[in-house]
Amino acid sequence: MTSNRSAHAALILVDVQPDFMPGGALACHEGDAIVPGIDALLRARRFRHVVATQDWHPPGHVSFASRHPGRAAFERIDLYGQPQTLWPDHCVQGTAGAELHPGIDWSALDAVIRKGSDPAVDSYSGFRENHGPDGSRPSTGLAGWLRERGVDEVVVCGLARDVCVLWTAQDARELGFRASVLWDLSRPVTPTSDAATRAALLEQGIGIV
Numbered sequence: 001m002t003s004n005r006s007a008h009a010a011l012i013l014v015d016v017q018p019d020f021m022p023g024g025a026l027a028c029h030e031g032d033a034i035v036p037g038i039d040a041l042l043r044a045r046r047f048r049h050v051v052a053t054q055d056w057h058p059p060g061h062v063s064f065a066s067r068h069p070g071r072a073a074f075e076r077i078d079l080y081g082q083p084q085t086l087w088p089d090h091c092v093q094g095t096a097g098a099e100l101h102p103g104i105d106w107s108a109l110d111a112v113i114r115k116g117s118d119p120a121v122d123s124y125s126g127f128r129e130n131h132g133p134d135g136s137r138p139s140t141g142l143a144g145w146l147r148e149r150g151v152d153e154v155v156v157c158g159l160a161r162d163v164c165v166l167w168t169a170q171d172a173r174e175l176g177f178r179a180s181v182l183w184d185l186s187r188p189v190t191p192t193s194d195a196a197t198r199a200a201l202l203e204q205g206i207g208i209v
């Protein structure tokens with residue numbers, strides 16, 4: 001990566017939170033393996049703009065299986081005409097599992113986008129919430145925040161590779177940014193998804209680094 005490229009690229013760290021690590025409420029496969037690498041990347045100050053997303057749900061969030069009687073975690077339901085995976089309760093606002101991971105020096109961070117705060121709508125992407133009751137996907141404001149700083153390229157890593165990292169990179173592309181994913185600094189909920197994730201990224205012109 002050249003310094004020229006970095007000047008206009010932003011690093012987006014997706015949901016690096018204890019609940020997505022082994023032992024957490026919604027553990028990703030080897031999720032904790034990315035913590036030292038992300039910490040080193042931030043300490044190296046390679047990116048002028050660094051944004052973290054933070055999954056941040058109120059208790060009883062619509063994405064929690066516990067909200068849907070008779071349903072189990074990881075089942076899929078129809079929600080507002082779209083598929084919605086039901087998850088274990090995770091990243092509840094104010095809990096330790098929802099914090100930005102304490103094993104990382106976050107001092108290089110410019111902004112935090114908290115997502116999933118609407119009790120009735122999930123939010124995988126850092127750019128836009130999932131489809132709501134009216135069919136729209138409300139913006140989080142991240143695209144405007146980046147554009148006003150002259151950013152035209154984003155580099156995405158974090159958790160989970162097959163869900164929030166993927167959706168964030170796809171939205172970046174759809175919203176006009178060049179995008180790439182740092183594969184080794186991301187982990188999936190389950191590695192059986194990796195081939196499909198890789199194919200989806202490549203199909204949309206998203207780089208895999």
Ligand SMILES: [Zn+2]
Binds near residue numbers: 055056057090091
């Ligand atoms: Zn969530």
